Every structure is written in structure tokens, then in C-alpha cells.
Amino acid sequence: MVEMSKISKKLIAFLKPSDVSLKTDRRIQFVKTLVIAVISLSMFVMVWWGLSEWINTAFLPRPDIVFEAFIDSFQTADITTGRTMWDNIITSSIRVAWGFMLAFILAVPLGLMMGFSKTFESFSKPVVEVFRPIAPIAWAPLLLIAMGGIVGPIIVIFIGVFFPLLSNIIFGVRSIQPILIDAARTLGAKRSDMFIKVIIPSTVPYIMTGIRIGLGIGWMCVVAAEFLGAVGGGVGQYVQFKTEVNRFDQVFAGLIVFSILGLSTTELSGWVEKRVSKRMGLK
Amino acid sequence: MMLSIDKLRKTFPLEQGELVAIEEFTLKVDKGEFICILGPSGCGKTTILRIIAGLDNLSSGVISLNGKDIKGPGSDRGMVFQEFALFPWRSVRKNIEFGMELRKIPPKTRHEISQRLIELVGLEGFENAHPHELSGGMKQRVGIARALANEPEILLMDEPFGALDAQTRNLMQKELLRIWEETKKTVVFITHSVDEAVFLADRIVVMSERPSHITEIYEIPWKRPRDRSSMEFANLRKEILAKLEKMVKAD
Numbered sequence: 001m002v003e004m005s006k007i008s009k010k011l012i013a014f015l016k017p018s019d020v021s022l023k024t025d026r027r028i029q030f031v032k033t034l035v036i037a038v039i040s041l042s043m044f045v046m047v048w049w050g051l052s053e054w055i056n057t058a059f060l061p062r063p064d065i066v067f068e069a070f071i072d073s074f075q076t077a078d079i080t081t082g083r084t085m086w087d088n089i090i091t092s093s094i095r096v097a098w099g100f101m102l103a104f105i106l107a108v109p110l111g112l113m114m115g116f117s118k119t120f121e122s123f124s125k126p127v128v129e130v131f132r133p134i135a136p137i138a139w140a141p142l143l144l145i146a147m148g149g150i151v152g153p154i155i156v157i158f159i160g161v162f163f164p165l166l167s168n169i170i171f172g173v174r175s176i177q178p179i180l181i182d183a184a185r186t187l188g189a190k191r192s193d194m195f196i197k198v199i200i201p202s203t204v205p206y207i208m209t210g211i212r213i214g215l216g217i218g219w220m221c222v223v224a225a226e227f228l229g230a231v232g233g234g235v236g237q238y239v240q241f242k243t244e245v246n247r248f249d250q251v252f253a254g255l256i257v258f259s260i261l262g263l264s265t266t267e268l269s270g271w272v273e274k275r276v277s278k279r280m281g282l283k
Numbered sequence: 284m285m286l287s288i289d290k291l292r293k294t295f296p297l298e299q300g301e302l303v304a305i306e307e308f309t310l311k312v313d314k315g316e317f318i319c320i321l322g323p324s325g326c327g328k329t330t331i332l333r334i335i336a337g338l339d340n341l342s343s344g345v346i347s348l349n350g351k352d353i354k355g356p357g358s359d360r361g362m363v364f365q366e367f368a369l370f371p372w373r374s375v376r377k378n379i380e381f382g383m384e385l386r387k388i389p390p391k392t393r394h395e396i397s398q399r400l401i402e403l404v405g406l407e408g409f410e411n412a413h414p415h416e417l418s419g420g421m422k423q424r425v426g427i428a429r430a431l432a433n434e435p436e437i438l439l440m441d442e443p444f445g446a447l448d449a450q451t452r453n454l455m456q457k458e459l460l461r462i463w464e465e466t467k468k469t470v471v472f473i474t475h476s477v478d479e480a481v482f483l484a485d486r487i488v489v490m491s492e493r494p495s496h497i498t499e500i501y502e503i504p505w506k507r508p509r510d511r512s513s514m515e516f517a518n519l520r521k522e523i524l525a526k527l528e529k530m531v532k533a534d
Contacts, residue, residue, distance in 0.1 A: 179364060179366055179368040180368055180370060182333075182338050182362075182364070182368065183362070183364060183368035183369075183370075184370075184381070185337075185338060185356040186336050186337075186338065186356050186360065186361065186362040186430075186439075187358065187361075187381050187382035187385060187429070187430075187433060188356070188357065188358035188385045188386060188433065189385055190385075193385050197381070197384070197385075198370070201370070201372045201373075202371075202372065204372070280371065280372035280413075281371035281372055281413040281414055281415040281416075282371050282372060
């Protein structure tokens with residue numbers, strides 16, 4: 001009871017700061033959004049619960065059973081693989097990080113050059129456009145055989161992240177205000193100065209957007225890559241194994257892990273993106 | 284004489300033939316002079332300034348600065364833009380130092396010069412602010428300081444106060460005159476405000492509509508600061524306004 005009153009006091013203080021009313025409005029709005037989100041998620045769980053009772057199939061376990069499997073997957077190592085969910089998350093994260101880093105290292109300079117130089121764009125665009133429509137997952141079987149279970153999945157993720165990142169960077173370079181180019185020219189900027197001191201900084205927010213979108217896609221690609229025979233675990237592999245042994249509660253636990261991982265990386269990079277753009281006074 | 288524009292002509296290609304934007308524009312500007320170029324919108328005032336800055340090419344004619352032909356932009360001409368054109372990711376100080384960085388001036392000297400300019404344009408306390416944190420008038424103070432940092436021979440100003448409200452505009456005009464008197468720069472100032480031109484200029488160059496040419500040049504020998512409410516100010520303003528109106532009507 002004491003705890004409760006403390007919390008409610010804090011909540012009231014939070015909702016009713018005595019200073020600016022605009023701030024109060026925003027806080028109320030935030031709490032409102034939060035409450036609605038909680039209601040929406042609870043309703044979702046209820047519908048899921050009802051549906052699983054009604055259909056009564058092993059393919060759709062009840063939320064409480066999934067929740068239990070979810071908690072358990074972190075606490076106890078799997079009997080067949082000897083890995084906990086933590087191990088799988090680390091393995092998958094490292095794959096995403098590698099694939100992402102490769103894509104970043106290649107896409108940034110390439111995108112900047114393609115946006116900046118018409119000649120370079122004419123040269124590289126045909127090749128890029130030929131590869132772009134191919135779904136990254138389509139490469140997976142071949143790459144896994146050709147490059148093995150460790151490098152293969154990384155390359156699949158690389159392909160997935162590369163194109164959205166590249167497009168964003170090219171778009172960023174194109175979006176620069178022409179008047180900034182004019183200003184730099186009147187201040188004595190040569191072509192190389194323009195590239196380093198004007199083009200690159202003004203493209204940073206677009207690179208950040210590319211990172212956010214790219215990371216989201218990276219998490220989708222790692223699933224496919226791990227399904228098709230990656231070596232050394234991973235959340236995708238966990239989901240696949242559990243499907244094979246009909247442990248659908250654990251399958252759903254794996255799906256929830258994917259949701260959390262994807263959501264937290266995009267939220268985090270979105271936050272960084274906002275901070276950087278604000279700091280630089282862009283967008 | 285420092286800036287010499289001789290028979291400048293600018294045309295733009297059309298599907299059939301060409302559009303003559305500027306015709307027979309000839310003007311000599313002395314060192315330290317304050318010139319306003321005045322004309323109806325779309326008369327190519329900005330184009331002339333951009334050609335002097337080296338941002339646009341001329342179709343024929345000769346422009347030279349201190350006897351040297353102008354080919355492309357250069358740090359001997361500083362430009363101030365109506366839209367400010369500040370680098371949003373750079374602080375006030377870093378914006379001002381941009382040109383000096385390009386000229387490889389050592390950081391210490393750079394800092395000294397930018398400090399002096401910050402004081403000159405009255406931006407003390409805002410050295411580390413970013414452009415989005417500044418008001419329009421302050422942004423243009425940065426714009427002026429940034430252009431001056433390269434120690435240009437001539438300051439080219441393209442409707443620099445056009446985006447400001449009336450009060451800020453009047454204040455900035457006074458500030459500009461103060462800066463001009465302190466730095467003794469030559470100024471070519473584009474405006475469509477007769478009032479502004481009469482308040483600022485040693486000479487007002489009035490341009491016609493397209494194909495634009497110089498219709499009249501007014502010399503204003505009055506000393507500064509000029510009194511907007513004086514008889515002579517009002518009369519000259521009226522005279523020029525009448526001239527501009529006639530031009531637009533004749534169209």
C-alpha cells in the first residue's frame with residue numbers, strides 16, 4: 001500500500017508540473033499514448049489466447065505457455081545444442097554486425113561517389129541495378145554451399161543491408177541544397193573540398209536513416225540465412241530446430257526474440273539518428 | 284576603379300532561339316563604393332551578381348576585378364545570400380572559419396580572425412550556436428562575417444535582408460553601414476526596395492525588365508546616417524518609384 005501511494009504521488013507529480021502548460025500537455029499526451037499502447041497489446045494477447053483455446057491446435061500455443069517457454073529458453077540450455085537463448089542471440093547479433101559492417105564500409109564511399117560524380121554513377125549504376133531486384137534470401141542456398149555456414153550467412157545479410165543503405169546515401173547527396181554548394185564555391189571550395197566539407201556532412205543524416213533501415217533488414221536476412229544451414233546456432237536456427245521437433249511454444253518464443261531484437265535495434269538507431277540530425281541542425 | 288563590367292550580355296537557350304536576360308550592362312565600380320542595383324523582380328539583378336561571383340557564366344562581355352578577368356568563383360569576392368546559405372552542421376564560429384580552413388590558415392590565426400569578426404557583427408555569446416538556433420537577422424550577421432573572413436576585395440550581397448521583417452531589416456541596414464565604414468569594403472548590393480537603396484547607396488543602378496539593361500544611375504552624395512523622414516529622401520524615393528512603376532506599366 002505504501003508503495004502504491006508513493007507511485008501514484010510520483011505519477012501525479014509527473015503529470016502536473018507547475019511550470020509550463022505546454023510541457024504538461026506533452027506529458028499527458030505521452031502517458032495517454034502509453035496507456036493506449038498497453039491496452040492495445042493486452043487486447044492482442046487476449047485475442048491470441050481466445051484464438052488458441054478455440055482452434056485448439058499445437059501450432060498455436062497459448063500465450064502463457066509461450067511466455068514460459070520464452071523465459072525458460074534463457075535460463076536453461078537446450079538439450080540437443082547445449083545453447084541458451086543468450087548464446088543464440090549473441091551468434092545472430094555477431095552475424096548481423098558483420099554483414100552490416102561490410103555493407104556500411106562498401107555502401108558509404110560508393111554511395112557518396114555515385115551521388116557526387118555523374119560519370120561514376122553512369123559506370124556503376126547498371127551493375128547495381130542488375131543486382132538490386134534479387135531478394136537477398138535468393139542468394140542464401142548458393143552462398144551457404146559456396147562459402148560455408150559461417151561466411152555464407154554474413155554475405156546474405158551484407159546483400160540485404162547494402163542496397164537500402166546505398167540508395168539512402170545517393171539520395172542524401174542529391175538532396176543537398178544547391179545554395180550551399182554555391183556558398184562553398186564563393187568561399188573558395190574546390191571539388192575535393194566540396195566533397196569532404198559539404199557533401200559528406202550534409203549526407204550524415206541520410207546515412208543514419210540508411211543504418212536504421214539496413215539494421216531492420218539485417219535481422220530479417222539472418223533468419224533466412226540461419227534456416228538454410230548456418231553453423232554454430234543463432235535464433236533462426238533455434239526456430240527451425242524447434243519447428244522440426246514440434247515444440248511450437250519454443251518456436252513462438254524465438255519469434256518474440258526476433259521481434260525484440262529488431263525493434264530495439266531500430267529504436268536505438270532511430271534515437272541516435274534523431275540526436276545526430278539535431279546536433280548537426282539538419283532535417 | 285576596381286570592378287569593371289563591360290557590355291555584359293547573358294542569354295539562356297530556348298527550344299527556339301534564345302532568351303536575352305541581360306543586355307549591354309556596363310558599369311564601373313570604384314574602390315570602397317557602395318552600389319545598389321535596383322529593379323523589378325525577374326530583371327536579372329541576381330544573375331548579374333552571380334556572374335560577378337563567378338557562379339554563372341556570361342554569354343559575352345568582359346568583367347574584371349582590379350584588371351584581372353573573372354573566371355569562376357574566387358575568395359577575392361565574398362557573397363552574401365538572401366537565403367543565408369549557412370552550413371547547418373557548423374557552429375557560428377565554424378561557419379565563419381569555413382573559407383579560412385580552405386585557405387589552410389592555421390587554427391590560431393583562424394580563431395583570432397573569427398573572434399574579431401564575431402565582435403564586428405555583434406555575435407558575442409553565440410559563437411557555438413548552430414544556425415537553426417539563430418533568428419534571421421543573426422543568421423545574416425553570420426553570412427556577412429563569413430564572407431568577410433576571406434578578406435575579399437568586394438562584397439556581393441544578393442537581397443541580403445529580403446527574408447527579414449521590416450524592423451530587423453532597418454536595423455541590419457544600419458549595422459551593414461557601420462561594418463562597411465569599419466572595413467571600407469566595396470559593396471554591390473542587390474535589392475528591389477527603393478527605400479533600402481536610397482538609405483544605403485553611393486550610387487543606385489536602376490534596371491529595366493527583360494531584356495534588362497541600365498535605365499538610370501542615381502548618385503547620392505548625402506552623408507550617412509540618412510534621415511528617412513527628410514524631404515530629399517522622400518523626393519528621391521518618389522522619383523525612383525515612379526520610374527519603376529512606369530517600367531512595369533509599359534510592359
